[in-house]
Amino acid sequence: MPEEKKTRASMALTPGSSIQIRSGDKGEDPLVSTGTFRGYVGIGSGDQAISIELDEANGKDLKGRIRLIPAAVVLSIDILHHAKPEEEKKAPEQVQVYFG
Secondary structure, eight states: OOOOOOOOOOOOOOTTOEEEEEEOOTTSOOEEEEEEEEEEEEETTTEEEEEEEEOGGGOTTTTTOEEEEEGGGEEEEEEEEOOOOHHHHHOOOOOOOOOO
């Protein structure tokens, strides 16, 4: 009997998620940035960048700064804590009431 494939829920990089990004170019030591994902930003003429609010792991003087990392130089992204999408957080609980 063939084994059933286990399906994983799809995951998207959502604002508010804690992430660690390794970025760089050939011949460089990767730059490691740790913090909170804030979203995607358009830079230049059609290029995309990842916006990350840096945390204390990057140094006390950098904590709270926003770093834009061009998508073309991202080597890897580790999701340390996945935040639920905003629409799931904001959706009010539905209470079903029946009158009869």
